[in-house]
Amino acid sequence: MIGVSEASDIINGIKLKIETEKLDISETVGMILRESITLDRDLPPFDRVMMDGIAIQYDKWEQGQSVFPVEGLQKAGGPKQVMDGSGHCMEVMTGAILPGKTDTVIRYEDIEIQQQEKETVAVIQKSPKAKGQNIHPKGTNRPKGDLVANEGMVLSPAEIGVAATVGKTRLNVSRVPEVAVISTGDELVPISQRPLPHQIRRSNAYTISAALRELHMEAELFHLNDDRSEISKRLDDILKKFELVILSGGVSKGKLDYIPGILEQKGVEKLFHKVRQRPGKPFWFGKSEESVVFALPGNPVSTFSCCYRYVMPWLKKQLGISKRNQLMAQLTVNYTFEKKLTYFLQVKVEINDEGIMKATPVKGKGSSDLANLCKGDGFLELPEDQDHFKAGESYPLFLYRTL
């Protein structure tokens, strides 16, 4: 039986084919950009007024003029006007293009608008600091043609904003393959159905597909009963159609645990079966020419921890998302686990005043107790070569919840 890091290395050695698709910009946050974004115009694209007030010719102020007849109004969104009269001013609004024949903007707070006879005038109360003040000159953020987002970046709302400003209605992003998520077992009924006393609802497929949604991946759900010929026939079709297949259940020692045997018969090469870990020991992983197959142990917490410890980090790596270091969290209490297995301890995580992640165990009733997952935020990976884990020690953390 192999250990957790060996299992993880084997999985990480397998590559998934990632293609490119063009999507509406509003669907792309969190995806990987597959093009570079350059500016189609200067930023800002015109000399932009930065304050509501008036625009003047600075020279006139320097020559001693402090009362300026108001010639008109330059609104944001209005085409550029050109000031007509020498020594006049224009009222200007933030975001407007600077009117022609003006070069300095003075805020309303620093002037007074007065009615003198029939004329509206602006009287300057506070000296402008310099020629050109309160104007954001064309191209001073960035010039046209500047590279603003690189291929391979994870699209955050910042890149979405930049893409929108250059008029990209659609973006090229990594296409994540469609995934088959398969639950197995005669005891499982659809979640819409009322189970008989000996039955339960198929929750695992929903857990896995919800996790995949975090990566914008769509899953098609299947269910296989514990029937050799049914499993064999349906797996044929599924393996042909899907590059990534995630099963849950049917991988341990039971008489009806047919999954590993049938997968191998179908030409899916076993890369490992069983990992020195709890939960999730009977985890099976393999690969055929067309598909990568994760067969996760059926107990809901085992499926869950294998999904977050192996499947999700591997997918992030394939997509180019995981650039950060492994998260770590400090135990808040002493903990003992004496088996020679890596233990995935369910924990509630808090970030303390120094920004350090603190993990407190949330005790459940074992690997079938999926309700306990709602009390925690993630799993702490406690290494197999240690039995006693002390408060204050840090261990790798696998989060399933945004903190």
Ligand SMILES: Nc1nc2c(c(=O)[nH]1)N[C@H]1C(S)=C(S)[C@@H](COP(=O)(O)OP(=O)(O)OC[C@H]3O[C@@H](n4cnc5c(N)ncnc54)[C@H](O)[C@@H]3O)O[C@H]1N2
């Ligand atoms: N003789 C042995 N028996 C078992 C071993 C072992 O080493 N020797 N390992 C145990 C461990 S550890 C686990 S984990 C389970 C995993 O077994 P399977 O992967 O074969 O899973 P099943 O037997 O099909 O199911 C286990 C359990 O989980 C429930 N389940 C399964 N699928 C779902 C689903 N989609 N949604 C909700 N719940 C599900 C299922 O009803 C069972 O109660 O094997 C131990 N046995």
Ligand code: MOO
């Ligand atoms: O791995 Mo099993 O998950 O210990 O119940």
